[in-house]
Amino acid sequence: MQIQNKPDDYSRKSQKLAILSACFGSVPAVMIQDSAVIILFAGMLGAGSMLALVTTALFGVINCFFLLPAAYIAARVGYQRLLVRSSLTGSALLILLAFTPLLGTLAKYGLIIILIGFGTLMTLYVAAWFPMLDEFLPKEDRSRFFGMMRFSWQSCSVAFFFVCGLVMGKNPDLWVLQTIIIITAAALIGRAYYISKIEVSEADRKPLNFRYGLGLALSNKPLVGFSVYLAFLYLASQGTIPLTYVYLKNTLHTPDNIVVIVSSLALGGTIIGFLCAGRMISRIGVKKILLGVHLGFALINFLLFGFGGPGTAALVVMTVLLICYGFFVAASSVAVSSEMMALANPDNKALAMAFCGTMYAAGLGGARFLSSVIIGSGVLSPRWNIGAVEYTMFHTLYLGYGLMILFVCVLLVIVPAIFPKGNYHYVPA
Numbered sequence: 001m002q003i004q005n006k007p008d009d010y011s012r013k014s015q016k017l018a019i020l021s022a023c024f025g026s027v028p029a030v031m032i033q034d035s036a037v038i039i040l041f042a043g044m045l046g047a048g049s050m051l052a053l054v055t056t057a058l059f060g061v062i063n064c065f066f067l068l069p070a071a072y073i074a075a076r077v078g079y080q081r082l083l084v085r086s087s088l089t090g091s092a093l094l095i096l097l098a099f100t101p102l103l104g105t106l107a108k109y110g111l112i113i114i115l116i117g118f119g120t121l122m123t124l125y126v127a128a129w130f131p132m133l134d135e136f137l138p139k140e141d142r143s144r145f146f147g148m149m150r151f152s153w154q155s156c157s158v159a160f161f162f163v164c165g166l167v168m169g170k171n172p173d174l175w176v177l178q179t180i181i182i183i184t185a186a187a188l189i190g191r192a193y194y195i196s197k198i199e200v201s202e203a204d205r206k207p208l209n210f211r212y213g214l215g216l217a218l219s220n221k222p223l224v225g226f227s228v229y230l231a232f233l234y235l236a237s238q239g240t241i242p243l244t245y246v247y248l249k250n251t252l253h254t255p256d257n258i259v260v261i262v263s264s265l266a267l268g269g270t271i272i273g274f275l276c277a278g279r280m281i282s283r284i285g286v287k288k289i290l291l292g293v294h295l296g297f298a299l300i301n302f303l304l305f306g307f308g309g310p311g312t313a314a315l316v317v318m319t320v321l322l323i324c325y326g327f328f329v330a331a332s333s334v335a336v337s338s339e340m341m342a343l344a345n346p347d348n349k350a351l352a353m354a355f356c357g358t359m360y361a362a363g364l365g366g367a368r369f370l371s372s373v374i375i376g377s378g379v380l381s382p383r384w385n386i387g388a389v390e391y392t393m394f395h396t397l398y399l400g401y402g403l404m405i406l407f408v409c410v411l412l413v414i415v416p417a418i419f420p421k422g423n424y425h426y427v428p429a
Contacts, residue, residue, distance in 0.1 A: 060365020
């Protein structure tokens with residue numbers, strides 16, 4: 001489909017429907033990846049700190065290994081059709097998730113199995129989502145659309161989980177968390193409905209040759225370089241927020257409702273980031289955004305290393321730092337999405353973006369999985385001192401993340417937006 005041949009009102013209507021679908025679909029995704037709800041639920045089922053962190057890493061790990069095959073499946077099945085089916089099936093799995101306590105001592109293993117199945121469905125969703133957007137999203141609208149879409153769905157998520165934190169109390173019963181999970185399952189039905197209302201025609205979609213398409217993506221050196229950079233950036237930066245939730249819960253013994261409220265406030269930082277990111281990119285460009293993101297990620301990890309500790313004042317400082325961290329996560333997300341679509345060859349859109357998404361997921365899932373393995377292995381000293389100041393293994397990880405982010409700065413030389421060189425397909429907004 002050629003976007004240029006479609007009237008502006010078609011594009012605007014499709015974008016509104018896409019944003020509405022994202023608002024409904026974001027609630028379960030955020031619940032599993034970025035809120036404290038599943039961490040608390042896993043704890044009630046008998047999972048320790050390691051397994052609780054693994055639940056937040058599953059999506060990234062599954063995306064890493066399955067996104068490329070999922071792109072092939074999406075191209076064969078049809079983007080819109082697969083989006084609707086994966087959403088409805090995901091809703092059914094979340095309902096099953098709510099009833100895993102019925103498994104007794106096997107409940108925590110049932111939790112992991114269902115989350116793996118749900119993550120697989122969401123990988124199919126991601127593989128189909130960006131190529132379908134290309135059906136109606138002109139390049140000049142990319143930054144504005146991604147900023148507004150993510151601002152909208154983050155606002156819905158923050159409002160939902162903030163209310164959850166207020167009503168659930170300090171020590172919620174199991175049925176309260178089960179009710180939250182069932183509500184998020186219903187939200188996926190709303191996402192399927194609005195996606196089905198988008199008018200797209202895939203009759204002129206070319207058959208996808210997986211081997212040829214993958215080879216074409218790998219031969220796109222700027223795309224490969226940018227993808228490698230993404231993997232290392234997110235490996236170094238994306239473990240911080242879920243790690244902090246586990247630290248608050250298991251080390252500082254912060255009440256459950258306060259942990260959920262802190263997570264919702266951190267998501268509030270991403271709302272501000274998504275609201276501002278499109279305009280910031282238009283004014284100062286992707287280059288300066290990425291440089292600012294690097295410095296922000298590193299500085300906040302160093303500050304968490306220095307200020308994270310017991311007491312109300314420390315909790316307030318950590319919450320403010322997480323809000324700022326959410327802002328930088330949002331800004332980087334919009335910049336990355338715009339750059340990814342700019343580098344993907346239009347004749348190989350699905351696999352090119354899937355390859356980039358695979359590397360992104362490798363960093364995201366790898367960061368959280370690595371954190372869980374380090375905590376569970378006992379390789380770090382639980383507590384250590386510098387003079388009279390006591391630190392924990394969580395502080396060690398904050399320090400390590402900050403140093404890794406600074407090291408990743410050397411990879412900025414392979415990012416086209418920062419050091420453009422050579423002749424290649426590149427259509428920036």
